[in-house]
Amino acid sequence: MKQPHGGNIVAFAKEIGCEVREVIDLSSNINFVKPNIELDFNSLNISPYPNYNKLEKAISKLYNIDITELELFNGATTAIYTLFIELRLKECVLYAPCYGEYERSAKVNGYKIHYINRFENLYEKVPKDALVIFVNPSTPDGNFYEIEKLMRHWIEQECTILVDESFLDFTPYSSATKYLKEYDKLYILKSMTKFYASAGIRIGALLSCAKNIQSIKAKEPLWKISQFDSNYLQSALEDRTFKDRSKKSNRENKEFLITIFHKFKYTEKIYPSSANFILIELKDIDANRLQKALNKYKILIRNCATFYPLNSSYARIAVKSRGDLDILKEALLSL
Amino acid sequence: MKQPHGGNIVAFAKEIGCEVREVIDLSSNINFVKPNIELDFNSLNISPYPNYNKLEKAISKLYNIDITELELFNGATTAIYTLFIELRLKECVLYAPCYGEYERSAKVNGYKIHYINRFENLYEKVPKDALVIFVNPSTPDGNFYEIEKLMRHWIEQECTILVDESFLDFTPYSSATKYLKEYDKLYILKSMTKFYASAGIRIGALLSCAKNIQSIKAKEPLWKISQFDSNYLQSALEDRTFKDRSKKSNRENKEFLITIFHKFKYTEKIYPSSANFILIELKDIDANRLQKALNKYKILIRNCATFYPLNSSYARIAVKSRGDLDILKEALLSL
8 A cells, every 4th residue: 555654545445445435544543523614715815825924823822832943844744854854863763663754754864773662662772862753642552651751861862852742632741842941952743634633734843942943944945835724724723622622522432442442352452542543452363354354344444564563463543433433343343 | 025035915015004905916926817616625525634646647637747757746946945955966057037946945955056147148058967947937037948959058068957837837838848758867847836826825846757756756755735735726727718818818918017117117128028927127216116106006016136136126027917907007107
């Protein structure tokens, strides 16, 4: 599959012979709760060059940082690629398993990759001056780490640190932004597409000290984010009830999802998750066979074989609506 | 002004104390004719990850190239920055005057810049193995060059060539794509925002041989263009009458614009243009003073002082609706 990140529902629909809109996509971690958008997109004037002042102000406020500590990108993945180029370091540390684009970006930009299996050896020594990548909560398991001790561990080695908080909005935990004033080699990444239910819009945010942001900005094009996307997100941020609604529904449905897998006879282990997805270790069946069995229910799940050091005994399942999860339940019980 | 490219109508409106929508923006080269969009943006599903297959097919067809010869970016300017990084050459040749982001991108990526004044010395020798940047039709004047002889001139020096055809769609001339099969160090840039009347959407296209495109694609994120933008452009490309309507209206209004400046007492010279803007050399007044005089008509024009080797005796004026140009005429006659 061309897009191993999940989300290639077009190819999946074609493969199983159904319409794209019929697919129950439990493979991609997009919030199933949607913000109320008070905006008529048809009447937006998209002729002029875009201006991001309002959006930048809204995002700075959301994350409680100064506007000079923020740079927006057309998606968090673009921010990752840009940062690898910007830093020009030699080595990076990936706390595995993690989002596959980190490995890809490290490789194409000539970084030597040092993997640390965070399930086994979280405090393994890191090379001096390396770029450390830590996704928190992590994927594909959704575990949230209190990073105070890790921060000391990395700072001791004078590492440049990227904390990817793309799923933090789903949790009750606080951000690593509190370290921004303390350590100037810290970057924090926010994807705006997961929590705000919109992988089709491309906005991600990189947070760092003003000096680092200025250095990045100097090499960036003036315009990069769509006027549509910018307006969508501004409108989404104005929905004051969305955060609480989202968190509550995701928490409730995640509990239900967990009970489904507790009863599933092929479950070996359910990993603890603070995000909107769960990682399942399977027994006596692998993710390929499980996926095949789910095809007739038009359910797409995420085989974790591409997440080093996991294998096809692992599957990631996203939290979705009660209706979708009911169908999953029926499907799993029939196996 | 933060955005010297023109188009900072927000700052202009604030400066002269009017609403943004009241500004008559003759500073940015966005097509004033708009495509018919048969699409309800409010009902687009932006939750899933975007898929660009349809858009890539439509753009390949538009420019009569293979889909493997195309890479899309969130705007032509992003494509420029990416190409400078991708090529890692030491020197570049800018045929000046030209779009300011070329100089900026060359500088931040460590290229030595060799300027050639195309008004004075078009066939000046170029350094061997350099990256040659040629905008055709050019900006800020809109002149179209038959580049056969220039191509030979550059190929002789084994240069890597970027022909920026962001305004070619306004002209009756043929593209440099005909050289793609012949020379594998050729790249062609297309901005989709100018002709398709939408600086607010961010889509640009880079065309080259399949091998070069593959090399770029390997370093690019999977998703970079907004689902809104992608759908807007697909819909715009389906408006079969748009090309002809656009070209005709722009041609007619450009003729009218030229007659206005022929009668303007401060006109020294009007440059020939195949694009949707014209370059004026002024006499006995400079662009700053002219701009000041136009403020009360809420008209914004482009002072060309930032286009090396031009100075503030030059102004660029975009072709707009007859109504807007009537107001310009009235304003100029009152001076």
